[in-house]
Amino acid sequence: MTTRLKGAVIGCGFFAQNHLHGWAEFDDVEIVAVCDLDDAKAKAAAEIFGIARVYTSAQALFETEVLDFVDIPTTMEMHEPLAGLAFAHGVPVILQKPFAPDLDACKRIVAAAEAANVTLMIHEDFRFQNLFRKVRDIVDSGELGRLTFGRLSWRTGINVYANQPYLVHVKRFIIMDVGVHLLDLARFLFGEANSVFCRTQQIKTGIAGEDAAIVLLGHDNGATSILDFSYATKRDPDPFPQTLGEIEGTDGTLIIGAGGTLTLHANGATRTIAVPHDCRGWTSEPWTQIQDSVVHTQRHFIDSLRRGIEPATSGRDSLATYALLEAAYLSAASGALIHPDRFP
Ligand code: NAD
Ligand code: 89Y
Structure with missing residues (x-):
């Protein structure tokens, strides 16, 4: 026991x-x-x-x-x-x-x-979503070949301020709030990045920070990724809280579509893969994808403690994510391409 x-x-x-x-x-x-x-x-x-x-x-x-x-x-x-x-x-x-x-x-x-x-872990749950576990498995399988390009996109118009009213007042807003999830995902899928370019926008009036941004990353493996995110997108149906996108490699392309649907073009064929949410009594739409991932993140923390190993999103590991975030804000303020701090 x-x-x-x-x-x-x-x-x-x-x-x-x-x-x-x-x-x-x-x-x-x-x-x-x-x-x-x-x-x-x-x-x-x-x-x-x-x-x-x-x-x-x-x-x-x-x-x-x-x-x-x-x-x-x-x-x-x-x-x-x-x-x-x-x-x-x-x-x-x-x-x-x-x-x-x-x-x-x-x-x-x-x-x-x-x-x-x-032990210190950051509760970074997007990489623990069923969908992104599967995406990582496909990348690791080698079917896409050498990765060359990726796009991760989070665009929504939900009233995020209703549940999280403090977001109205923060000067560092969407890169800090949702950008960190996508920066962590980019590291998870494409590996470390050595250059960052970023442009931010404030679209909604009466808030303190940026509510839309685009980040361009140059990865050590030669791939380029582009992360775009917005809280000011009018779209029906609103995709909240889905991260959509695509990954290209020398041998194939993976489309991360709505509703947890992956489309894989590789080896001269196309496959559609459905990645369902877990079934939990307490979760509710549209939050299920995120709520499920909370439990996966907690499981990883507990398993890491029990095994005495460093969690994947340890404080130490997360320094690289926050170095990209810091570089993104610096790039947006200066208009320059920034080379982020590196951590061994
Ligand atoms: P919240 O303001 O609703 O809750 C924070 C709580 O902490 C408050 O009840 C406050 O009284 C309490 N608190 C603050 N300082 C304390 C202290 N010193 N001792 C004891 N209690 C203290 O905030 P929230 O919307 O729940 O967000 C919390 C965090 O969760 C944010 O950083 C947000 O970005 C993050 N978040 C993550 C996700 C995700 O998907 N991972 C989703 C939503 C929010
Ligand atoms: O704060 C955001 C997050 O981290 O995930 C979803 C969210 O709660 C609103 O977009």
């Missing part, structure tokens, strides 16, 4: 509900405490998910509980102090994206985790 890992969730807001549903699926994990500055949110989470103890102070949580890990789905501004508390108590951490407000803060958090010798 596997021992149950004891965890706590700090931050019981909008997206944390998916984390809490996810953890409730695990036989080998018990969430023993929740914490939120807002007592009502923490109490509601404890009641809905049958969690024993409630805190409004992370300090008190760490001083009282004996934890195997902590899950921190707060917005990024709190990540550095909260992760620091966890490291001081020797507790492994999974942090929601975005990792931190800038690359320097990401580096400080990674250094603190390494100094404490504690």
